[in-house]
Amino acid sequence: MYTQAMDTQGPESEDKTLRSVEEFQLQQRFDATIDDGGFIEAKDWMPENYRKTLVRQISQHAHSEIVGMLPEGNWITRAPTLKRKAILLAKVQDEGGHGLYLYAAAETLGTSRDQLLAALHSGKAKYSSIFNYPTLTWADVGTIGWLVDGAAIMNQVPICRCSYAPYARAMIRICREESFHQRQGFDSLLVMMQNGTEAQKAMVQDAVNRWWWPCLMMFGPPDDQSPNSAQGMRWGIKRVSNDDLRQKFVDATVEQAKVLGVTLPDPDLKWNEERGHWDFGAIDWDEFWRVVNGNGPCNRERLAARVKAWEEGAWVREAALAHAAKQAEREPQAA
Ligand SMILES: [Fe+2]
Numbered sequence: 001m002y003t004q005a006m007d008t009q010g011p012e013s014e015d016k017t018l019r020s021v022e023e024f025q026l027q028q029r030f031d032a033t034i035d036d037g038g039f040i041e042a043k044d045w046m047p048e049n050y051r052k053t054l055v056r057q058i059s060q061h062a063h064s065e066i067v068g069m070l071p072e073g074n075w076i077t078r079a080p081t082l083k084r085k086a087i088l089l090a091k092v093q094d095e096g097g098h099g100l101y102l103y104a105a106a107e108t109l110g111t112s113r114d115q116l117l118a119a120l121h122s123g124k125a126k127y128s129s130i131f132n133y134p135t136l137t138w139a140d141v142g143t144i145g146w147l148v149d150g151a152a153i154m155n156q157v158p159i160c161r162c163s164y165a166p167y168a169r170a171m172i173r174i175c176r177e178e179s180f181h182q183r184q185g186f187d188s189l190l191v192m193m194q195n196g197t198e199a200q201k202a203m204v205q206d207a208v209n210r211w212w213w214p215c216l217m218m219f220g221p222p223d224d225q226s227p228n229s230a231q232g233m234r235w236g237i238k239r240v241s242n243d244d245l246r247q248k249f250v251d252a253t254v255e256q257a258k259v260l261g262v263t264l265p266d267p268d269l270k271w272n273e274e275r276g277h278w279d280f281g282a283i284d285w286d287e288f289w290r291v292v293n294g295n296g297p298c299n300r301e302r303l304a305a306r307v308k309a310w311e312e313g314a315w316v317r318e319a320a321l322a323h324a325a326k327q328a329e330r331e332p333q334a335a
Protein backbone atom coordinates (compact mmCIF):
# COMPACT_ATOMS: atom_id res chain seq x y z
CA MET A 1 0.00 0.00 0.00
CA TYR A 2 0.36 3.01 0.80
CA THR A 3 1.73 6.42 1.05
CA GLN A 4 -0.33 9.18 2.50
CA ALA A 5 0.46 12.41 4.15
CA MET A 6 4.11 11.52 3.97
CA ASP A 7 4.82 15.20 3.80
CA THR A 8 2.79 16.28 6.78
CA GLN A 9 5.53 16.44 9.34
CA GLY A 10 9.08 17.30 10.07
CA PRO A 11 11.58 19.88 8.90
CA GLU A 12 12.50 19.73 5.26
CA SER A 13 14.12 23.08 4.63
CA GLU A 14 17.30 23.05 2.61
CA ASP A 15 20.41 22.88 4.77
CA LYS A 16 22.14 26.20 4.21
CA THR A 17 25.09 25.65 6.53
CA LEU A 18 27.59 23.92 4.28
CA ARG A 19 30.74 23.21 6.17
CA SER A 20 33.50 23.18 3.58
CA VAL A 21 34.45 23.81 -0.03
CA GLU A 22 34.39 20.07 -0.61
CA GLU A 23 30.87 19.84 0.72
CA PHE A 24 29.85 22.78 -1.43
CA GLN A 25 31.08 20.91 -4.50
CA LEU A 26 29.29 17.72 -3.43
CA GLN A 27 26.10 19.70 -3.00
CA GLN A 28 26.53 21.20 -6.48
CA ARG A 29 27.03 17.76 -7.99
CA PHE A 30 23.96 16.46 -6.13
CA ASP A 31 21.83 19.38 -7.36
CA ALA A 32 23.03 18.87 -10.93
CA THR A 33 22.12 15.16 -10.81
CA ILE A 34 18.65 15.99 -9.50
CA ASP A 35 18.16 18.75 -12.09
CA ASP A 36 19.11 16.33 -14.88
CA GLY A 37 16.47 13.87 -13.63
CA GLY A 38 19.24 11.50 -12.51
CA PHE A 39 19.25 9.04 -9.63
CA ILE A 40 21.03 9.03 -6.27
CA GLU A 41 22.44 5.71 -5.03
CA ALA A 42 22.95 4.67 -1.40
CA LYS A 43 26.69 5.40 -1.40
CA ASP A 44 26.40 8.80 -3.13
CA TRP A 45 26.74 11.98 -1.11
CA MET A 46 23.37 13.55 -0.24
CA PRO A 47 22.23 16.47 1.93
CA GLU A 48 21.26 15.44 5.46
CA ASN A 49 17.69 16.71 5.05
CA TYR A 50 17.24 14.69 1.86
CA ARG A 51 18.37 11.60 3.76
CA LYS A 52 16.08 12.34 6.73
CA THR A 53 13.09 13.04 4.51
CA LEU A 54 13.60 9.76 2.68
CA VAL A 55 14.05 7.73 5.86
CA ARG A 56 10.82 9.19 7.18
CA GLN A 57 8.87 8.67 3.96
CA ILE A 58 10.16 5.17 3.17
CA SER A 59 9.73 3.95 6.73
CA GLN A 60 6.21 5.38 6.96
CA HIS A 61 5.52 3.58 3.73
CA ALA A 62 6.99 0.32 5.10
CA HIS A 63 4.94 0.65 8.31
CA SER A 64 1.81 1.22 6.20
CA GLU A 65 2.43 -2.02 4.34
CA ILE A 66 2.67 -4.16 7.45
CA VAL A 67 -0.08 -2.40 9.41
CA GLY A 68 -2.15 -2.72 6.21
CA MET A 69 -1.98 -6.50 6.59
CA LEU A 70 -4.13 -6.31 9.74
CA PRO A 71 -7.58 -5.17 8.54
CA GLU A 72 -7.65 -7.77 5.77
CA GLY A 73 -5.83 -10.46 7.73
CA ASN A 74 -8.92 -10.45 9.93
CA TRP A 75 -10.90 -11.97 7.06
CA ILE A 76 -8.60 -14.79 5.94
CA THR A 77 -10.37 -17.36 8.12
CA ARG A 78 -13.77 -16.07 7.03
CA ALA A 79 -13.31 -15.79 3.25
CA PRO A 80 -16.46 -17.14 1.54
CA THR A 81 -14.75 -19.59 -0.87
CA LEU A 82 -11.44 -21.41 -1.22
CA LYS A 83 -10.61 -19.26 -4.26
CA ARG A 84 -11.19 -16.00 -2.38
CA LYS A 85 -9.20 -17.29 0.57
CA ALA A 86 -6.21 -18.16 -1.66
CA ILE A 87 -6.35 -14.73 -3.32
CA LEU A 88 -6.58 -12.92 0.02
CA LEU A 89 -3.71 -14.95 1.50
CA ALA A 90 -1.53 -14.06 -1.50
CA LYS A 91 -2.44 -10.39 -1.23
CA VAL A 92 -1.74 -10.13 2.49
CA GLN A 93 1.59 -11.92 1.96
CA ASP A 94 2.42 -9.45 -0.83
CA GLU A 95 1.92 -6.60 1.63
CA GLY A 96 4.37 -8.23 4.03
CA GLY A 97 6.84 -8.48 1.15
CA HIS A 98 6.34 -4.79 0.33
CA GLY A 99 7.18 -3.96 3.93
CA LEU A 100 10.34 -6.03 3.62
CA TYR A 101 11.58 -4.31 0.42
CA LEU A 102 10.84 -0.92 1.89
CA TYR A 103 12.53 -1.51 5.25
CA ALA A 104 15.54 -2.74 3.27
CA ALA A 105 15.46 0.44 1.13
CA ALA A 106 15.27 2.60 4.28
CA GLU A 107 18.20 0.69 5.81
CA THR A 108 20.41 1.69 2.85
CA LEU A 109 20.15 5.23 4.25
CA GLY A 110 21.82 4.22 7.49
CA THR A 111 18.91 3.64 9.88
CA SER A 112 18.49 0.10 11.21
CA ARG A 113 15.27 -1.84 10.99
CA ASP A 114 15.19 -2.11 14.78
CA GLN A 115 15.25 1.69 15.04
CA LEU A 116 12.50 2.02 12.45
CA LEU A 117 10.28 -0.53 14.20
CA ALA A 118 10.95 1.01 17.61
CA ALA A 119 9.63 4.31 16.22
CA LEU A 120 6.48 2.56 14.98
CA HIS A 121 5.88 0.68 18.23
CA SER A 122 6.34 3.76 20.41
CA GLY A 123 3.76 5.62 18.31
CA LYS A 124 6.38 8.13 17.12
CA ALA A 125 6.27 7.07 13.47
CA LYS A 126 3.16 7.37 11.34
CA TYR A 127 1.60 4.95 8.90
CA SER A 128 -1.24 5.48 6.46
CA SER A 129 -4.37 6.46 8.39
CA ILE A 130 -6.60 4.43 6.12
CA PHE A 131 -5.69 1.32 8.12
CA ASN A 132 -7.21 2.78 11.25
CA TYR A 133 -10.68 2.07 9.86
CA PRO A 134 -12.42 -1.26 10.60
CA THR A 135 -13.32 -4.02 8.13
CA LEU A 136 -16.89 -4.77 9.19
CA THR A 137 -18.03 -7.11 6.41
CA TRP A 138 -16.61 -9.26 3.59
CA ALA A 139 -17.42 -6.43 1.17
CA ASP A 140 -14.84 -4.29 2.98
CA VAL A 141 -12.12 -6.64 1.74
CA GLY A 142 -13.12 -6.14 -1.92
CA THR A 143 -13.54 -2.41 -1.34
CA ILE A 144 -10.06 -2.11 0.16
CA GLY A 145 -8.64 -3.82 -2.93
CA TRP A 146 -10.60 -1.65 -5.33
CA LEU A 147 -10.33 1.73 -3.59
CA VAL A 148 -7.41 1.59 -1.12
CA ASP A 149 -5.04 -0.33 -3.38
CA GLY A 150 -6.36 1.76 -6.29
CA ALA A 151 -5.44 4.99 -4.46
CA ALA A 152 -2.11 3.44 -3.49
CA ILE A 153 -1.28 2.78 -7.15
CA MET A 154 -2.06 6.41 -8.08
CA ASN A 155 0.28 7.51 -5.28
CA GLN A 156 3.00 5.01 -5.97
CA VAL A 157 3.43 4.91 -9.74
CA PRO A 158 5.16 8.34 -9.70
CA ILE A 159 7.51 7.06 -6.94
CA CYS A 160 8.91 4.56 -9.47
CA ARG A 161 10.72 7.66 -10.79
CA CYS A 162 11.81 8.89 -7.34
CA SER A 163 15.33 10.35 -7.36
CA TYR A 164 16.50 7.88 -4.70
CA ALA A 165 17.23 4.78 -6.77
CA PRO A 166 16.79 1.99 -4.15
CA TYR A 167 13.30 3.34 -3.34
CA ALA A 168 12.42 3.70 -7.02
CA ARG A 169 13.52 0.12 -7.75
CA ALA A 170 11.47 -1.28 -4.85
CA MET A 171 8.42 0.62 -6.09
CA ILE A 172 8.51 -0.92 -9.56
CA ARG A 173 7.87 -4.40 -8.21
CA ILE A 174 5.44 -3.16 -5.59
CA CYS A 175 3.31 -1.37 -8.19
CA ARG A 176 2.97 -4.53 -10.27
CA GLU A 177 1.63 -6.38 -7.25
CA GLU A 178 -0.64 -3.49 -6.25
CA SER A 179 -2.33 -3.64 -9.62
CA PHE A 180 -3.21 -7.29 -8.94
CA HIS A 181 -4.59 -6.20 -5.56
CA GLN A 182 -6.79 -3.58 -7.17
CA ARG A 183 -8.09 -6.00 -9.81
CA GLN A 184 -8.92 -8.77 -7.35
CA GLY A 185 -10.87 -6.29 -5.19
CA PHE A 186 -12.84 -4.99 -8.15
CA ASP A 187 -13.52 -8.53 -9.33
CA SER A 188 -14.73 -9.62 -5.90
CA LEU A 189 -17.18 -6.69 -5.75
CA LEU A 190 -18.32 -7.22 -9.34
CA VAL A 191 -19.28 -10.82 -8.56
CA MET A 192 -21.40 -9.65 -5.64
CA MET A 193 -22.99 -6.81 -7.61
CA GLN A 194 -23.81 -8.98 -10.65
CA ASN A 195 -24.67 -12.34 -9.12
CA GLY A 196 -25.32 -11.50 -5.48
CA THR A 197 -28.47 -11.24 -3.44
CA GLU A 198 -30.01 -7.86 -2.61
CA ALA A 199 -28.38 -8.12 0.83
CA GLN A 200 -24.95 -8.68 -0.72
CA LYS A 201 -25.39 -5.72 -3.06
CA ALA A 202 -26.39 -3.54 -0.12
CA MET A 203 -23.31 -4.76 1.75
CA VAL A 204 -21.07 -3.61 -1.13
CA GLN A 205 -22.76 -0.20 -1.27
CA ASP A 206 -22.38 0.21 2.51
CA ALA A 207 -18.66 -0.63 2.35
CA VAL A 208 -18.12 1.85 -0.50
CA ASN A 209 -19.99 4.52 1.48
CA ARG A 210 -17.65 4.05 4.45
CA TRP A 211 -14.35 3.84 2.53
CA TRP A 212 -14.80 6.52 -0.13
CA TRP A 213 -13.94 9.64 1.88
CA PRO A 214 -11.04 8.13 3.86
CA CYS A 215 -9.60 6.99 0.49
CA LEU A 216 -9.66 10.56 -0.81
CA MET A 217 -7.74 11.56 2.33
CA MET A 218 -5.00 9.04 1.45
CA PHE A 219 -3.47 11.60 -0.92
CA GLY A 220 -2.69 13.91 1.98
CA PRO A 221 -3.73 17.51 2.72
CA PRO A 222 -4.57 19.98 -0.07
CA ASP A 223 -1.56 21.44 -1.89
CA ASP A 224 -1.96 24.86 -0.27
CA GLN A 225 -1.74 23.23 3.18
CA SER A 226 1.17 20.98 2.33
CA PRO A 227 4.20 23.22 2.79
CA ASN A 228 6.81 20.47 2.43
CA SER A 229 5.54 19.31 -0.95
CA ALA A 230 7.58 21.91 -2.84
CA GLN A 231 10.84 20.65 -1.34
CA GLY A 232 9.86 17.05 -2.09
CA MET A 233 9.19 18.07 -5.70
CA ARG A 234 12.50 19.96 -5.90
CA TRP A 235 14.33 16.82 -4.74
CA GLY A 236 12.51 14.55 -7.16
CA ILE A 237 11.07 12.53 -4.29
CA LYS A 238 7.57 13.70 -5.04
CA ARG A 239 6.61 13.95 -8.70
CA VAL A 240 2.89 14.80 -8.69
CA SER A 241 1.03 17.02 -6.17
CA ASN A 242 -1.53 15.69 -3.66
CA ASP A 243 -4.46 17.44 -5.33
CA ASP A 244 -3.49 16.30 -8.82
CA LEU A 245 -3.22 12.69 -7.67
CA ARG A 246 -6.55 12.93 -5.87
CA GLN A 247 -8.25 14.28 -8.99
CA LYS A 248 -6.75 11.51 -11.11
CA PHE A 249 -8.09 8.94 -8.65
CA VAL A 250 -11.59 10.44 -8.64
CA ASP A 251 -11.70 10.62 -12.45
CA ALA A 252 -10.66 6.97 -12.82
CA THR A 253 -12.88 5.66 -10.02
CA VAL A 254 -16.13 7.32 -11.10
CA GLU A 255 -16.05 5.32 -14.33
CA GLN A 256 -15.28 2.07 -12.49
CA ALA A 257 -18.16 2.71 -10.05
CA LYS A 258 -20.53 2.89 -13.04
CA VAL A 259 -19.36 -0.54 -14.23
CA LEU A 260 -19.84 -1.95 -10.73
CA GLY A 261 -23.23 -0.35 -10.31
CA VAL A 262 -22.46 1.36 -7.01
CA THR A 263 -23.03 4.99 -6.07
CA LEU A 264 -20.18 7.08 -4.70
CA PRO A 265 -21.42 8.86 -1.54
CA ASP A 266 -20.92 12.43 -2.73
CA PRO A 267 -23.90 14.52 -3.90
CA ASP A 268 -21.47 17.11 -5.33
CA LEU A 269 -19.81 14.67 -7.70
CA LYS A 270 -20.38 16.24 -11.13
CA TRP A 271 -18.62 16.19 -14.51
CA ASN A 272 -17.05 19.57 -15.20
CA GLU A 273 -16.93 20.05 -18.95
CA GLU A 274 -14.68 23.08 -18.72
CA ARG A 275 -12.03 21.43 -16.53
CA GLY A 276 -12.38 18.03 -18.16
CA HIS A 277 -12.52 16.49 -14.67
CA TRP A 278 -15.06 15.35 -12.10
CA ASP A 279 -15.81 17.95 -9.41
CA PHE A 280 -16.23 16.52 -5.93
CA GLY A 281 -17.42 17.68 -2.51
CA ALA A 282 -15.44 19.01 0.46
CA ILE A 283 -13.26 16.57 2.39
CA ASP A 284 -13.56 16.53 6.19
CA TRP A 285 -9.95 17.41 7.07
CA ASP A 286 -10.81 17.49 10.78
CA GLU A 287 -11.49 13.77 10.56
CA PHE A 288 -8.19 13.27 8.71
CA TRP A 289 -6.15 15.02 11.41
CA ARG A 290 -8.07 13.28 14.17
CA VAL A 291 -7.07 9.89 12.73
CA VAL A 292 -3.48 10.95 11.89
CA ASN A 293 -3.09 12.10 15.49
CA GLY A 294 -4.06 8.73 16.90
CA ASN A 295 -7.81 9.01 17.47
CA GLY A 296 -9.33 7.05 14.60
CA PRO A 297 -11.61 4.05 15.15
CA CYS A 298 -8.79 1.45 15.30
CA ASN A 299 -5.48 3.28 15.98
CA ARG A 300 -4.92 1.70 19.38
CA GLU A 301 -5.95 -1.75 18.24
CA ARG A 302 -3.62 -1.69 15.22
CA LEU A 303 -0.60 -0.54 17.19
CA ALA A 304 -1.27 -3.07 19.96
CA ALA A 305 -1.47 -5.87 17.36
CA ARG A 306 1.91 -4.85 15.88
CA VAL A 307 3.60 -4.62 19.28
CA LYS A 308 2.19 -8.01 20.28
CA ALA A 309 3.46 -9.59 17.03
CA TRP A 310 6.92 -8.08 17.65
CA GLU A 311 7.06 -9.36 21.23
CA GLU A 312 5.77 -12.81 20.39
CA GLY A 313 8.30 -13.03 17.53
CA ALA A 314 11.28 -12.45 19.85
CA TRP A 315 12.12 -16.17 19.94
CA VAL A 316 12.26 -16.30 16.12
CA ARG A 317 14.77 -13.43 16.02
CA GLU A 318 16.84 -15.05 18.77
CA ALA A 319 16.80 -18.43 17.01
CA ALA A 320 17.81 -16.84 13.68
CA LEU A 321 20.72 -15.02 15.35
CA ALA A 322 21.86 -18.19 17.16
CA HIS A 323 21.70 -20.10 13.86
CA ALA A 324 23.72 -17.41 12.06
CA ALA A 325 26.34 -17.45 14.85
CA LYS A 326 26.63 -21.22 14.59
CA GLN A 327 27.03 -21.04 10.81
CA ALA A 328 29.74 -18.41 11.17
CA GLU A 329 31.56 -20.63 13.66
CA ARG A 330 31.44 -23.60 11.28
CA GLU A 331 32.52 -21.71 8.18
CA PRO A 332 36.28 -21.42 8.88
CA GLN A 333 36.40 -25.20 9.43
CA ALA A 334 34.62 -25.84 6.12
CA ALA A 335 37.04 -23.58 4.23
FE1 LIG B 1 -1.75 -3.70 -1.87
Ligand SMILES: [Fe+2]
Binds near residue numbers: 001178
Ligand atom coordinates in the same frame (compact mmCIF):
# COMPACT_ATOMS: atom_id res chain seq x y z
FE1 LIG C 1 1.39 -2.99 -0.74
